[in-house]
Amino acid sequence: MSTSAPNAFSNHLAQWVYKESIASVVLVQFLPKDIDGIKALMKAVEPNLPRNQPKEVIDQIKAKREIDSQGVKCSTGFIVDALLEANENHVKVLTCAHPLDHVFNRKEETKFRQGQDERQFVQAIVTHTDSVKDLMVLRVERAQLRDCCRAPHRPLVLARSFPEPLEEVVVLSWPPYRPRTACKGETSHRGREYGEIFVDNPKTYTMRLSEVSILADAGSSGAPLLNGAREVAGVLHGGSQSSLCYFISLRDLKEILKNWGLIN
Numbered sequence: 001m002s003t004s005a006p007n008a009f010s011n012h013l014a015q016w017v018y019k020e021s022i023a024s025v026v027l028v029q030f031l032p033k034d035i036d037g038i039k040a041l042m043k044a045v046e047p048n049l050p051r052n053q054p055k056e057v058i059d060q061i062k063a064k065r066e067i068d069s070q071g072v073k074c075s076t077g078f079i080v081d082a083l084l085e086a087n088e089n090h091v092k093v094l095t096c097a098h099p100l101d102h103v104f105n106r107k108e109e110t111k112f113r114q115g116q117d118e119r120q121f122v123q124a125i126v127t128h129t130d131s132v133k134d135l136m137v138l139r140v141e142r143a144q145l146r147d148c149c150r151a152p153h154r155p156l157v158l159a160r161s162f163p164e165p166l167e168e169v170v171v172l173s174w175p176p177y178r179p180r181t182a183c184k185g186e187t188s189h190r191g192r193e194y195g196e197i198f199v200d201n202p203k204t205y206t207m208r209l210s211e212v213s214i215l216a217d218a219g220s221s222g223a224p225l226l227n228g229a230r231e232v233a234g235v236l237h238g239g240s241q242s243s244l245c246y247f248i249s250l251r252d253l254k255e256i257l258k259n260w261g262l263i264n
Contacts (some may be wrong), residue, residue, distance in 0.1 A: 014184050017170045017230045022182070023151040025224065027174040028095050028124070028138065030073040073099035075222040076173040076236070077138065080262070081155040090139050091153060092262065095222035096235060096248070097129050097136040098203070120148035128260045132206045134237055134248060135256055156224055158263070159231035162190040162210060162250050169212060169233065170226045171245075175219035185214025187233075191249045209246040210234045216245050 077095035122145055124138040145153060163169060166186050173181045191208035194201055212225060216236055225234035225247045234247030257263045 011184065013228050014168065014170050017226050017228065018172065018182050021156060021226060021230045022172055022180055024079045024153055024156050025172045025174055026077050026093060027176065027179065028075045028077045028093070028222070030099055074176045074219045075099045076220050077222050078224045079153050079155045081157040089143070090141050091145065091155070093124065093138040093140055094235065095136050095138065096134045096237060097131055098134050098221065122148060130256055132204055133252055133256050134205060134207060135235065137260065137262065156230065156232050158253060159227050159229070159233045159250060162233050163187045163227050165189070168228070169214070171214055171216060171223050171236065172226065173216060173220035173223035173236070175217045181220070183215050185212050187212050188244065191251060197246060207252040208249040209237060210249045212245050212247060213243055214245050215243070
């Protein structure tokens with residue numbers, strides 16, 4: 001007599017977190033407008049090319065600067081719970097700031113992508129940035145969002161505390177052209193100093209990073225790390241050369257959002 005297969009692979013809790021949260025995750029694209037102005041800013045930040053370097057090294061640096069000044073940059077963002085949001089005619093999207101690289105401007109327009117089939121864009125305005133904490137908030141008009149996507153865009157709320165080591169967590173992201181990307185992993189450490197992980201720190205980051213054993217692809221920066229209650233426990237900053245990824249710590253998230261007046 002045959003029996004039903006074991007259900008060990010079903011991942012019911014992770015699937016519930018995914019289904020309840022994925023409509024709140026979006027792709028953010030930064031479209032350069034004033035290319036000459038960006039080049040001038042880049043030159044001000046990095047005015048001199050390194051001396052006594054081979055020609056191919058100099059050419060690589062020049063090529064990277066050219067790409068950085070003209071290329072479209074992407075990140076993942078998600079709708080956040082903010083004070084008085086229910087009474088406002090817009091939503092707030094939290095993402096990381098480093099896709100802007102050399103440019104941190106509070107009034108630059110960007111593009112926020114939502115919608116499942118036509119991949120429509122709506123305009124977003126950068127309202128808050130912090131380059132040393134690698135965080136950015138965008139404002140999106142509710143009416144524009146409703147016009148292109150009927151899915152419920154429920155805001156995600158911050159967790160009270162970071163999960164204990166080896167607890168399961170979920171990352172939901174939107175790498176370019178790959179919406180609804182999901183991955184499950186385990187927590188490792190709630191907050192490491194930046195210098196513990198990365199040798200160089202040219203952007204002088206000051207945030208602590210939560211360490212998680214999980215995978216994430218390029219364009220996933222800014223993705224929410226979610227616990228089993230679909231609460232945000234971190235924001236993806238980047239990966240390392242191993243299977244670990246690093247998230248802007250919950251402590252830093254609460255501190256900067258409180259300073260911006262977005263949470264109590």
